[in-house]
Amino acid sequence: MTSPVRRAGAFAALCTLSLAVPLFGPMAAAPVAAVVLLAAFVVSGGPLFDLFAFPDDYEDERLYGLITFVLAATALGVIAVTSSMSLSIFVGSVLLIGYGNLAEQLTRVRTDAAVVHASAFCVGGSLAAVVGQTATLVLLGTSLEGAFPSIVFLAVSGALLAALLRDVLLLYDDPIVMLSVGLLSWLLAELEPEIGATVIAIALVVTVAFGYASYALGAASVAGMLTGILLVLLTIVFGGYDWFAVLISFFAIGSLSTKFRYEEKAARGVAEDNDGARGSGNVLGNAAVALTAVLGYAASSAELLPGGADLFLFAFAGSVATAMSDTLSSEIGGVFDQPRLITTLEPVDPGTDGGVTWQGELAGIAGAGVVAGIAYGFFPEVGAVGAVVIVAAGVVGMTVDSLLGATLEGSVLGNQGVNFLATLSGAVVCALLALGLSAAVFW
Incomplete structure (x- = not known):
């Protein structure tokens, strides 16, 4: 042989x-x-x-x-x-x-x-x-x-x-x-990306450094590292560094929240596997919708898709806000006792799918606020009202995640499927609200 x-x-x-x-x-x-x-x-x-x-x-x-x-x-x-x-x-x-x-x-x-x-x-x-x-x-x-x-x-x-x-x-x-x-x-x-030699060189340095850091710090597995590098590279090339700032906020803060009181969460049975290192499924489940929005923005800008490119920006921000909200609500809320099932408000054991705590909900709202604040600072088209829309979309997506966890997770959907549908709901809600606001302003 x-x-x-x-x-x-x-x-x-x-x-x-x-x-x-x-x-x-x-x-x-x-x-x-x-x-x-x-x-x-x-x-x-x-x-x-x-x-x-x-x-x-x-x-x-x-x-x-x-x-x-x-x-x-x-x-x-x-x-x-x-x-x-x-x-x-x-x-x-x-x-x-x-x-x-x-x-x-x-x-x-x-x-x-x-x-x-x-x-x-x-x-x-x-x-x-x-x-x-x-x-x-x-x-x-x-x-x-x-x-x-x-x-x-x-x-x-x-x-x-x-x-x-x-x-x-x-x-x-x-x-x-x-x-x-x-x-x-x-x-x-x-999609005809407009990139020069300097842009691609800096983008490669940034993405490789980000990927290596995530792996070296134990925040991602090898597959998770590769997925993250690819997502970041595409985001920088087709969106820009302002889009990258929004996305990296989720990866950075989400990874830190995973490590927050990890031993305690492990003892309670609510910690991420592999010492908190996230794999490709977890990264894609939380960021696939955001990547689709980036590519949609590029296609709309290249006139390959009808509609305004700004709607894809809001969809991107809404999906990231959802991912941030859900991650913080789970990781922070997981260290507190007496979670309640979101559908009936009955007390459940820690780690139960669909179980929420008021501390976790507040953390989730704060996470959506962080994403909204970054988007407000980098994108003039977002504005104060748009920032509120992003927070609302993040909270809606976080709630959808909990509802799916309480009803379909384990029997119909896996965790990554729930994450994907939750971020999708946040993206859709954010885009629709932004569209409604723009129509109201127009009239």
Whole structure:
């Protein structure tokens, strides 16, 4: 059986064949993919089989891992040829997976540290994607003037998503990861981010520093760190540092509240698992709506979506206010006795889903107020009335979270699903209230 490093090297070399598409054209490159796919079906043993075979392939004597990988690359290539997706995104995505995996496997030989593995994948994959995109543009005769910052942004965003998915999925699910990276990069490219070399350099320094700090301080797992870095990077690029200030307030204050009297909460059975380190599910459950609002704002600004961009700003602030309110109400309220079920006000045990305390409710209101205050300070369009709207939306979202916890959590929804629906409700309420106020002012 071949070593993981040799297999990763073979797949990386195979990924390099994707350059045949911009070099010779789609029609000339198609036979290359057909030959590789046919060989994957025919070869059932020998050195070539050993070179590409995953452990599970030996049982069936078929290179299923190679087959699915080639099919995924072919599908992504077909999308690129038949749609507005750039061929540079296709090549960059394929090379990202191949060489990112090779970089990760090389580090696995020397260390078992998961954070080193993820970092190696991101660095190796990003560099390969940058080279792949640049080479494709050169081969196609496209000018590179002003394109490099966007190339780096797409490469790093794709690498972060790929590393996150590989952490959540199996290492053998690279075909799914490749397609996901290509589609995300296509979406981000369509939003046409206006970024310069200085902007992307500072954004990368800020996001990497934020991610490392969250991991080093025990506030996030490796998957949580990757998720946070990706969310922050997209927020800075498409929203700006004022949007980042709103988002980072939740991550910072929420993490501190998790550590607040942690041992006491652990003894009461209401503390976060993993010593308070939040995973990707927790981060996404609380921030996915905010990220969607950022991308919606960018799409609206690029006139890809109808409607005012300011509504997405209020949706963003409302979702973050909800996440902050819910986190503080749970973490602060968890150290106090005599919680009551929000639906009946009957006393319940600490940690019961849907149980609330008056101390926790006050903390939640204060958390929404912090987000509203930051939004008021950074966004002139928010104003005093808009700040009140953000607080109200945060409280509504926090209440929805408690109601769902008391009624559906555990039987229908998991904790992350409850968090997602709560932040969604806060975002919708905030946007609707802002829309109503703007209509009232207009009339």
